[in-house]
Amino acid sequence: MATKHEQILKYIEELPIGVKISVRQIAKELGVSEGTAYRAIKDAENKGFVSTIERVGTIRIERKRKENIEKLTYAEIVNIVDGQVLGGKKGLHKTLNKFVIGAMELEAMMRYTEAGNLLIVGNRVNAQKHALKAGAAVLITGGFDTEEEVKRLADELELPIISTSYDTFTVATIINRAIFDQLIKKEILLVEDIYIPLNQTYYLNINDTVDTWFKFNQLSGHSRFPIVSGDFRLEGIVTAKDVIHQEKDRPIEKVMTKNPITTTPNTSVATASHMMIWEGIELLPVVDETNRLLGIISRQDVLKALQTAQRQPHVAETIDNIISKQLKEETDQGQHAIFTFEITPQMTNHHGNLSYGVFTSVIVESAKLAFRKLKRGELVLETLTVYYLKPIQLDSIIEIKPTILELGRKFGKSIIEVYHDGVMVGQALLMFQFIDR
Numbered sequence: 001m002a003t004k005h006e007q008i009l010k011y012i013e014e015l016p017i018g019v020k021i022s023v024r025q026i027a028k029e030l031g032v033s034e035g036t037a038y039r040a041i042k043d044a045e046n047k048g049f050v051s052t053i054e055r056v057g058t059i060r061i062e063r064k065r066k067e068n069i070e071k072l073t074y075a076e077i078v079n080i081v082d083g084q085v086l087g088g089k090k091g092l093h094k095t096l097n098k099f100v101i102g103a104m105e106l107e108a109m110m111r112y113t114e115a116g117n118l119l120i121v122g123n124r125v126n127a128q129k130h131a132l133k134a135g136a137a138v139l140i141t142g143g144f145d146t147e148e149e150v151k152r153l154a155d156e157l158e159l160p161i162i163s164t165s166y167d168t169f170t171v172a173t174i175i176n177r178a179i180f181d182q183l184i185k186k187e188i189l190l191v192e193d194i195y196i197p198l199n200q201t202y203y204l205n206i207n208d209t210v211d212t213w214f215k216f217n218q219l220s221g222h223s224r225f226p227i228v229s230g231d232f233r234l235e236g237i238v239t240a241k242d243v244i245h246q247e248k249d250r251p252i253e254k255v256m257t258k259n260p261i262t263t264t265p266n267t268s269v270a271t272a273s274h275m276m277i278w279e280g281i282e283l284l285p286v287v288d289e290t291n292r293l294l295g296i297i298s299r300q301d302v303l304k305a306l307q308t309a310q311r312q313p314h315v316a317e318t319i320d321n322i323i324s325k326q327l328k329e330e331t332d333q334g335q336h337a338i339f340t341f342e343i344t345p346q347m348t349n350h351h352g353n354l355s356y357g358v359f360t361s362v363i364v365e366s367a368k369l370a371f372r373k374l375k376r377g378e379l380v381l382e383t384l385t386v387y388y389l390k391p392i393q394l395d396s397i398i399e400i401k402p403t404i405l406e407l408g409r410k411f412g413k414s415i416i417e418v419y420h421d422g423v424m425v426g427q428a429l430l431m432f433q434f435i436d437r
C-alpha cells in the first residue's frame with residue numbers, strides 16, 4: 001500500500017497544469033497533517049512538477065522532458081529575475097521558446113515577437129499590449145508597473161506579465177545563464193537516463209524460494225536479482241554465490257543479502273560507476289526516496305553510457321572544460337610532460353590571487369592529461385591532498401609538473417608540483433580510479 005507521502009505526490013501529479021495548490025488545501029482534501037502535505041509539496045517541487053513563486057503561491061507546472069530541458073517556464077523566469085507577477089498568473093506554467101529584447105521601434109519589434117516568446121521591455125505600454133495580443137508574455141524591466149488595461153488583457157489571454165527591478169541587459173544575461181546552466185545539466189548523464197525499469201527486468205518476491213532464482217537464471221542468463229516485498233520495497237539482493245549448495249525449496253529471504261547498496265534516479269552515471277567499481281558489484285538497484293524499487297543498472301549499462309557520452313557533441317562548457325583548453329603542454333629535457341597555465345581575471349579570488357578552486361581544477365586536469373598518455377579509459381578522482389600553496393597573482397604564468405608515482409590496472413597515483421618563475425608555489429598528491437572503456 002502506498003504511503004501518505006506517495007499518495008500526495010500522485011494526487012499532485014494528476015492535477016491539471018496551471019492549478020494553484022496549498023499546504024492547507026492538500027491537508028484538508030487528503031486528510032493528512034499540514035507537515036506531511038508541506039514535505040510532499042517540497043518533494044514535488046524538487047521533482048520539477050510544481051513551482052513556488054513569491055506573492056503568487058505554488059502552481060502545478062509541466063515537467064520538462066530531457067530533450068526540452070533548455071526551455072524555461074514563465075514560473076521559472078519569475079524566480080530567476082526576482083520578479084513580481086502583475087497579471088496572467090494562470091499562464092505561468094507555460095514554456096517560452098525564446099526571448100526578444102524590445103529595444104527598437106514598435107513595428108520592428110512586433111516582427112520578431114511571436115506566440116510563446118517573452119518580450120523584455122521597459123514601460124512601453126503599447127509594446128506590452130501588442131506582445132500579449134501576439135501570444136507572447138511580457139517582462140517589464142526597471143521595476144515599472146503597467147496599466148490596469150494591460151493586466152486585464154494578460155489575465156484574459158492567460159499570458160504572464162512580470163515586473164523586475166533589473167535592467168534589460170542584466171535580465172537578458174541572467175536568463176541566458178539559466179539556459180546555459182541547463183544545457184550543461186543536459187549533458188550530464190543520470191541514472192534515470194539509463195536504468196532498466198522494473199517492468200522490463202526480473203526481480204524476486206520475498207516469499208519466493210531458491211527455485212525461483214534458478215528459473216529466472218535460465219530465462220534471463222543473469223545471476224543477480226533484487227528482492228522486493230509486496231509493495232515493491234527493496235528487501236535485498238540475491239546472487240549465484242548466495243544460492244549455491246542451497247535447497248531449492250529454501251526461502252529466498254534466508255539466503256539473500258539484506259540492505260544492499262542502492263542508487264537513485266538523480267545520481268550521475270559517473271558516481272554510480274565509481275560505487276560499483278569501488279564496492280566490486282555488478283548490479284545496482286535503483287530506488288526512490290521511500291526505498292521502493294524502480295529498476296536496475298548493471299556495470300555494462302554504465303560503461304556503455306559513458307562510452308556513448310564521449311561521442312556526444314558538447315554545446316556548453318564547464319569550468320573544467322575551459323581550464324583544460326587553457327593548459328599548454330611542453331616537454332622538459334628529461335622528456336617529462338609539463339604544462340603552462342596563465343592566470344586570467346576570471347580565475348582569481350577577491351584578492352587578485354589564483355582561487356583555490358581553480359588551483360585544484362588545474363592540477364587535476366594536468367594529472368589526467370599525464371595519465372591519458374599511458375592508459376586508456378575514463379579517470380575518476382579518488383583523493384586529492386594539497387600539501388602546499390602560496391598566493392599566485394593575476395596574469396602570472398605557472399608551470400605544472402605531474403610525476404606519476406604508481407600506475408596499476410585500477411588505480412593511479414601522482415604528485416603534482418606547481419612553479420612560478422622557478423619557485424615552487426604549490427604541491428599536491430592525487431589518486432585516480434580507472435574505468436575501462
